Amino acid sequence: MKQKKLGFGCMRLPLTNSQDQTSIDLPQFCKMVDTFLQKGFTYFDTAYMYHNYVSETMVREALVKRYPRDSYTITTKLPTMMLKTKDDMERIFNEQLEKCGVEYFDYYLLHCLNKANYAIAQKLDSFRFIEDKKNEGKIRKIGFSYHDNSELLDEILTAHPEVEFVQLQLNYLDWDNSNIQSRKCYEICKKHDKPVIVMEPIKGGMLAKVPEEVEKMFKSYASQLSVASWAIRFAATHENVMMVLSGMSSCEQLEDNVSYMENFKPLDEEEMNIIDKAVDTINSSIAIPCTACQYCVEGCPKRIPIPKYFELYNYFTQFGTASNSLLHYKNFANNHGRASDCIACRQCENHCPQHLHIVDNLKKISAEFDK
CATH class of the missing domain: 3.20.20.100 (NADP-dependent oxidoreductase domain)
Incomplete structure (x- = not known):
């Protein structure tokens, strides 16, 4: 064919x-x-x-x-x-x-x-x-x-x-x-x-x-x-x-x-x-080059929706306002783990096809959205 x-x-x-x-x-x-x-x-x-x-x-x-x-x-x-x-x-x-x-x-x-x-x-x-x-x-x-x-x-x-x-x-x-x-x-x-x-x-x-x-x-x-x-x-x-x-x-x-x-x-x-x-x-404009493949989410002990938080953080860094991103972050955090809940087990990093430093990035997100 x-x-x-x-x-x-x-x-x-x-x-x-x-x-x-x-x-x-x-x-x-x-x-x-x-x-x-x-x-x-x-x-x-x-x-x-x-x-x-x-x-x-x-x-x-x-x-x-x-x-x-x-x-x-x-x-x-x-x-x-x-x-x-x-x-x-x-x-x-x-x-x-x-x-x-x-x-x-x-x-x-x-x-x-x-x-x-x-x-x-x-x-x-x-x-x-x-x-x-x-x-x-x-x-x-x-x-x-x-x-x-x-x-x-x-x-x-x-x-x-x-x-x-x-x-x-x-x-x-x-x-x-x-x-x-x-x-x-x-x-x-x-x-x-x-x-x-x-x-x-x-x-x-x-x-x-x-x-x-x-x-x-x-x-x-x-x-x-x-x-x-x-x-x-x-x-x-x-x-x-x-x-x-x-x-x-x-x-x-x-x-x-x-x-x-x-x-x-x-x-x-x-x-x-x-x-x-x-x-x-x-x-020069992308803070976290995540593709939202979801591989990192499987088995996360704290059920953190990592790709969703990365997307919100990228929006925040590109457009310079936290209000919209913060609102969505709180919505996700009602039913999932917060960025600050990460225990640094690094299981997610072992599965990430982009080889991202996920734990470090979650700390950055927590500093902006959990404060």
């Missing part, structure tokens, strides 16, 4: 209640799936724990039950960070087949490999597990998603040439970031001849809400294109990128994305120069 370069990421589906990640707006999601397929796009990406473990089920309801199996591509992931024994892999994989309502996955990944999770995968022989499932006909292509440095990526691909693709965080803000190393990791994939699937091209929505100066820069060059389009097109422009995932949360976001990706046009040199200028401006 020849695929267009935009994939539907099912990590940020439309909700009926913004405080409840399981409250998927199924009618809207179905409408989005319909539009996506009608426009010739076929790739859907989900994972075991997305939306508090209901994303795969919603994909079954909105996509699998409503369309023939050969009309779409479905991808999900084995949560390496949750594995304790080899039996966990078989149990979770079979559960995923049932939740998604399919007999096989087109693409299947070891989820979120970094130094710690790679050690788990090695210990439990997870690469052999997914290769065996491929040989059984239950997986078409195997790979992994990755959140660490380029040196470790090179080590993994050297040790496991059997993988067929790598999913990387790649966007224009992280391209030369020393922590994320998008460019270096992309080049390692090219070295090993592994195509790249891009995640977080808009950095959790951050590159759809850029500083006013950057928005004016984009609009003065191409007034008809959205701010987000620059980020999606940047990722898709790279020749070794086979797919760019976008976590679309509304019909409007989906319609915007398909409008410029239906007949994709790579960025030219002038547009790349504009993006270079945008990066400098954006970097």
